[in-house]
Amino acid sequence: MRLQEGCKNLPVWLLTAVGFALLTVLAACGGGSSTTPPPPVIAVTVTPAAPTLTSGQSQQFTATVTGTTNTAVTWSASGGTISTAGLFTDTVTATTTVTVTATSAADSTAKGTATVTVTPATVGDITQIKHIVFIIKENHSFDNYFGSYPGAEGATTGVTSTGAVVPLTHGADRPPYDVGHGFTDTVLAIHGGKMDKFDLISKGDVNGMLLPYTQYLQADIPNYWTLAQNYVLADHMFSSLTGPSFPNHLYTIAADSAGVTDNPINTSSDPTHTISNKWGCDASMGSPGIPPSTVKLIDAAGNPLTPVFPCFDFAAGTLMDTMQTAKITWKYYAPRPGTSGYIWNVLDAVHHIRCADAILPNCTADGTLWTTNDVVDTQFDIDAAAGNLPEVSYVVTRGEDSEHPVSSVCQGENRSIAEIDAVMNGPDWNSTAIFLLWDDHGGFYDHLAPPKKDAWGFGVRVPLIIISPFAKKGYISKQEYEFSSLLAFVEKRYNLPFLTARDAAANDMEDAFDFTQTPRLPTPLLQRVCP
Numbered sequence: 001m002r003l004q005e006g007c008k009n010l011p012v013w014l015l016t017a018v019g020f021a022l023l024t025v026l027a028a029c030g031g032g033s034s035t036t037p038p039p040p041v042i043a044v045t046v047t048p049a050a051p052t053l054t055s056g057q058s059q060q061f062t063a064t065v066t067g068t069t070n071t072a073v074t075w076s077a078s079g080g081t082i083s084t085a086g087l088f089t090d091t092v093t094a095t096t097t098v099t100v101t102a103t104s105a106a107d108s109t110a111k112g113t114a115t116v117t118v119t120p121a122t123v124g125d126i127t128q129i130k131h132i133v134f135i136i137k138e139n140h141s142f143d144n145y146f147g148s149y150p151g152a153e154g155a156t157t158g159v160t161s162t163g164a165v166v167p168l169t170h171g172a173d174r175p176p177y178d179v180g181h182g183f184t185d186t187v188l189a190i191h192g193g194k195m196d197k198f199d200l201i202s203k204g205d206v207n208g209m210l211l212p213y214t215q216y217l218q219a220d221i222p223n224y225w226t227l228a229q230n231y232v233l234a235d236h237m238f239s240s241l242t243g244p245s246f247p248n249h250l251y252t253i254a255a256d257s258a259g260v261t262d263n264p265i266n267t268s269s270d271p272t273h274t275i276s277n278k279w280g281c282d283a284s285m286g287s288p289g290i291p292p293s294t295v296k297l298i299d300a301a302g303n304p305l306t307p308v309f310p311c312f313d314f315a316a317g318t319l320m321d322t323m324q325t326a327k328i329t330w331k332y333y334a335p336r337p338g339t340s341g342y343i344w345n346v347l348d349a350v351h352h353i354r355c356a357d358a359i360l361p362n363c364t365a366d367g368t369l370w371t372t373n374d375v376v377d378t379q380f381d382i383d384a385a386a387g388n389l390p391e392v393s394y395v396v397t398r399g400e401d402s403e404h405p406v407s408s409v410c411q412g413e414n415r416s417i418a419e420i421d422a423v424m425n426g427p428d429w430n431s432t433a434i435f436l437l438w439d440d441h442g443g444f445y446d447h448l449a450p451p452k453k454d455a456w457g458f459g460v461r462v463p464l465i466i467i468s469p470f471a472k473k474g475y476i477s478k479q480e481y482e483f484s485s486l487l488a489f490v491e492k493r494y495n496l497p498f499l500t501a502r503d504a505a506a507n508d509m510e511d512a513f514d515f516t517q518t519p520r521l522p523t524p525l526l527q528r529v530c531p
Helices: 002-007 011-027 142-146 185-195 221-228 245-254 319-325 368-373 377-388 407-425 482-494 501-505
Strands: 043-047 051-054 059-060 062-066 073-077 088-089 095-102 112-118 131-137 157-159 166-167 232-233 293-296 306-309 329-332 393-394 433-439 464-467 474-479
Touching: 002 368, 043 095, 062 073, 131 142, 131 245, 131 407, 131 482, 221 407, 221 464, 245 319, 306 319, 306 407, 319 368, 329 368, 329 377, 377 407, 407 433, 433 482, 482 501
Parallel strands: 043 112, 051 112, 131 393, 131 433, 232 474, 329 393
Antiparallel strands: 043 062, 059 088, 073 095, 095 112, 157 166, 232 464, 293 306, 433 464
């Protein structure tokens, strides 16, 4: 039986007799004086309750205290730092959550909390590059263009076959003739790394004229020097192959030359490159009394193979094939058939791109990709200015603008600057990386011995300038590069598979960039009046 029920049944006479002694019992039974009310409940609320911050950011928290006139709190956090006034800052490098607590000064059991989600600071990376441009020029060694560049590994003198040390004399804007730079000549010039027989190559010494031992100065190529000073100059960039243009251009698209060591022959070769030679699948297959176009090859041991027609399908494909598979947009901007410089349009040598024919090396009709993706070089300026660049662009130019002897160096530089300006002044500048390079040494002297990688290369060192709003300013890259490094950069950016051992081993040139920096404004460049 409960107490209240028992009290209700007590007789009156008993209550009277007991009297005062039972007053406490009456109180317990609900009679007598009332009880003291409980103290108010203290509560703490923290705002904001669940913010998300990037590491390094701060958040001001506020605590609201009810149930007491004492609204003071003390702050604490399970990570990061928080001030006595509730200002929280986090410095974590990985995504995490932090609990922020405000404790009432009036009652230490009264607490309010907030949960903070902290993510690492966003660090820029290669994906900020949306457009990659390769501008490929002709036939100059590093020492020939940048041997006197301050801070670079250059030379202003060279060594001849007699052991004489000779100055690199001032080069003419239009070199008087082309110097030997085929596979045999280049092997001879390198001389096992001694770099001392450039005078013995074809036209290396013409009546005492040592054309290989010439050099251009800043005043001769001022815009190239300005680009090097404001962006990145690479002084360990080597041609992929110990030889001339054709096989080196093959490396720029396939990280391989299919064994080729030289330029094709029987193509009406013209050293001025003012006529339309054909170095690929549409070259002459011969006719009565006229031999077919062929090109020399060697095997992996360096043994000569039977020359073949210059039309190939690479076992691993080309970068164009992997980009097609991955739906990466691309264009090859180059002179078209029947125009000067067509020989450097190297997709002409890739059968399944150049030709619609099923059987190699037949080439009776244009291939689909040749029609859609291989376009005239002057279209590049239009696309760049309009913001219509594909994700990857290759640019080669007509002979007059190529810088290939006997063409004007000044005119070639002007053409490069026009292409670069089109990007800089167009809407794609802030997401573009431009790689300006030269395809082989052209017989010109360079003092730095190329590493021996395989039977085909490396060849003599060539210039490379890397231009981008994310390029380091005035940086001289000492990383070892070759043309396969171009492919490695694209493959890294778009997560594409490697084609050969060359691009798999190549440095990808990312050291030239600082993707955390604010994109830099373009550098003004001026066209020159040429000699």
